[in-house]
Amino acid sequence: MTPARQVQAHARRPVTRGAAPAARYPRRVRLVIARCSVEYIGRLTAHLPPATRLLMVKADGSISIHADDRAYKPLNWMSPPCRIEEAPGVWRVVNKAGEELRILLEEVLHDSQHELGIDPGLIKDGVEAHLQELLAAAPSVLGNGFTLVRREYPTAIGPVDLLCRDSAGASVAVEIKRRGDIDGVEQLSRYLELLGRDPLLAPVSGVFAAQEIKPQARVLAEDRGIRCVVVDYDALRGIARDELTLF
Numbered sequence: 001m002t003p004a005r006q007v008q009a010h011a012r013r014p015v016t017r018g019a020a021p022a023a024r025y026p027r028r029v030r031l032v033i034a035r036c037s038v039e040y041i042g043r044l045t046a047h048l049p050p051a052t053r054l055l056m057v058k059a060d061g062s063i064s065i066h067a068d069d070r071a072y073k074p075l076n077w078m079s080p081p082c083r084i085e086e087a088p089g090v091w092r093v094v095n096k097a098g099e100e101l102r103i104l105l106e107e108v109l110h111d112s113q114h115e116l117g118i119d120p121g122l123i124k125d126g127v128e129a130h131l132q133e134l135l136a137a138a139p140s141v142l143g144n145g146f147t148l149v150r151r152e153y154p155t156a157i158g159p160v161d162l163l164c165r166d167s168a169g170a171s172v173a174v175e176i177k178r179r180g181d182i183d184g185v186e187q188l189s190r191y192l193e194l195l196g197r198d199p200l201l202a203p204v205s206g207v208f209a210a211q212e213i214k215p216q217a218r219v220l221a222e223d224r225g226i227r228c229v230v231v232d233y234d235a236l237r238g239i240a241r242d243e244l245t246l247f
Contacts, residue, residue: 134233145166
């Protein structure tokens with residue numbers, strides 16, 4: 001059997017990954033490049049026509065579908081807990097809410113699994129890390145009556161810089177950047193979508209905090225209901241400034 005046929009034969013074997021605790025998932029990332037179409041069935045319906053795409057199944061059981069025209073955001077995805085049912089020519093990915101991704105495989109070009117090991121996490125540059133520390137110590141800078149719940153609040157796609165409560169006790173997710181651009185707004189949007197599914201936290205609002213926020217990022221944030229806060233690093237450190245600051 002040729003290597004290409006071996007890959008296709010492997011892809012055709014029925015495999016089911018249940019919504020089990022994370023420790024039961026194989027600690028590998030699976031990468032599949034295939035010509036496929038995708039149907040999303042849930043609160044709305046969405047369709048991706050046939051094309052060659054990357055399917056990525058992470059060790060936590062999540063799956064994301066990528067094209068070659070963007071650096072970070074998948075075309076569609078399903079966050080854990082979910083189950084993946086594989087049958088010849090089709091994958092069904094279903095989450096606990098009953099939403100479904102149905103992936104129809106026309107041709108599998110590549111199928112591999114990789115052990116990535118333990119990731120040390122994101123190491124922020126000195127200013128950005130210090131901004132997070134300073135804002136965690138003085139959350140009222142972000143909003144009147146804000147209190148800190150936790151720094152680096154964990155989610156399935158990475159930690160939220162700060163999780164706070166506002167004066168009414170509602171949850172607020174805070175993303176902190178030195179320079180705020182569209183990528184940061186997209187990152188916070190993904191966190192808000194995940195956190196909003198947690199009944200202990202929902203509803204969750206967002207604050208995008210940075211020393212400087214680009215106009216395009218501000219427009220996108222406000223369109224998504226995310227409040228922007230420009231923070232003064234020197235003022236947070238208690239350093240007097242000679243020049244006037246225009247707010």
